[in-house]
Amino acid sequence: MSAKAQQAPSQESFEMNPAEAEKSALPPAVAVTDIAEYRPHEEQIVRLETTYANLVVDCSTSEGLANAKEVRVDIRDVRYALANTTKTALVPYQQAVKDAQARVNQVKEFGETLKERVLAIEAPVDEAIKAEEKRAADAKAERERLEAERVEGIRTKITRFSSVAAAYATRSAADVANVLQNVKESVILPEEYAEFEAEGTIARNNAIEQLETLHRAAVDREEAAAKLAAQQKELEELREKQRIADAEAEELRKQRAEEDRLRLKKQQDELDQQRRDLEAQQRQQREQQEEQQRQQREREAQHQRDQEELARLRAQAAAPASVAEVVATPVATQAAPAVVTEADSARQEEVAADSNMPSASEVVEVVAMAFCVTNDEASTWLRALSF
DSSP, rough: OOHHHHSOOTTTTTOOOHHHHHHHHSOOOOOOOOOGGGGGHHHHHHHHHHTTTTOOOSSHHHHHHHHHHHHHHHHHHHHHHHHHHHHHHHHHHHHHHHHHHHHHHHHHHHHHHHHHHHHHHOOOOOOOOHHHHHHHHHHHHOOOOOOHHHHHHHEEEEEHHHHHHTTTSSSSSHHHHHHHHHHHHHOOOOOHGGGGGGHHHHHHHHHHHHHHHHHHHHHHHHHHHHHHHHHHHHHHHHHHHHHHHHHHHHHHHHHHHHHHHHHHHHHHHHHHHHHHHHHHHHHHHHHHHHHHHHHHHHHHHHHHHHHHHHHHHHHHHHHSSSSSHHHHHHHHHOOOOTTTOOHHHHHHHHHHOOOOOOOHHHHHHHHHOOOTOOOOHHHHHHHHTTT
């Protein structure tokens, strides 16, 4: 162990309060062991407990860290030495364990050899006993199976007697009568039912009574059903007759309704045709009246125009220059403008003096339109009026 590790820790690295000092002054616990190899290590462990039990480690400074490492080396030296001692102390015991395990294995092998010799003698006897036991067990199982099948067969027959009534509860009377006859013909034999003979007889008798009751009920039910069917048939026939009567009545009603509809339609068509004829006649009369009125208006308008034209023509006729000359002279004037008499010049000057007087062509057109003639005919008429 290093000298530094054996030195007491400095005041700067490890601090103890007075209570801790009192605890450190107490004598260490006495180790109890009978292993001589560990006794030196116990003394070292007591020293470590006495020295470092209340140790306060301060690694915040380099000196404190170095002192803490020295303390750890001191403690680890003790732990490493303890580990080496443990390995050394275990060597003789481990060898003893190996020797003991080898002996145990030798004893087991020898015991197995002896066991095999004994089993070789025991095996034939054991196999014969097991074979006989298996044969006896198989024979017993076979007897039990046969007995179970026999009992099951008898139980099935008895159950058939007990359940036949429920199975035929809703069947017809003929079916119930057939199964009742079969049950009555069945016989409960002692060699067949053995110890269940009494139970089978009771089940058979009960089945006969129940089936007879079912047969009577089925007969009554079928009679009631037949009566009800007859009533239903009669009711259906009445309903069919009523349906036919209703259908015929409905057909007659539809036929009459169709006839009424056709008659009304015919009457309506006649009224519609009369209305259309009346409307057409009224429209024709209205059109004729309108045409007559239009023609009347046109005649009145034409008469008015004729009167105005006649008045205008009379006014022109009373003028110094005749209209016929005005109409006749333009062509001649255009052909030979140099040959104009003084009188004609005087008339033209008078006509020109009247700015409201129409031209000769306008007069010819008015006369042609008024009397529905061509311009040439109107011009001829106007020339004739100048003489």
